[in-house]
Structures are given as C-alpha cells and as structure tokens.
Amino acid sequence: MRPARVWPRNDKQPLMHKAVGWMLREVGKRIDRNLLLAFLDQHTAQMPRTALSYATEHLRPEQRAAYRAAR
DSSP states (O other): OOGGGGOOTTOOOHHHHHHHHHHHHHIIIIIOHHHHHHHHHHHGGGSOHHHHHHHTTTSOHHHHHHHHHTO
C-alpha cells in the first residue's frame, strides 16, 4: 500500500484527519517506519495538525518536534 494515494488533502472533517493519522502511525509501527518517514518528509507541510500528531506518536521526541516545526 502506498499511503500517498489515500491522503484526503482537502477533507475538512476532523475524524478523517484522525483516521489518516492513525493509519499512518500503524504503518510506521507495524509495517515499515521508513515508509512513514518518507511520507512525512514529503507531506508534512500539507498535513492537518491532528493527522500529524497521530502519525508521529511513536517517533522519538526530537523527530516529532522536527516534523511539527516543519508545518
């Protein structure tokens, strides 16, 4: 699965932001952390805060801070 194909960029619904962030977090946790990091490197600037927060939950604090600062 390629997460970039499922990103609802223009969705205004907070539950969609949570769902996508949760899915990304689980990809990084259970499947491939490098895939998550590559996705975040490419899409962090466009991600809603909620999605980014959920997606980075299992990253090291310094990584989380770097992605939040990139917004």
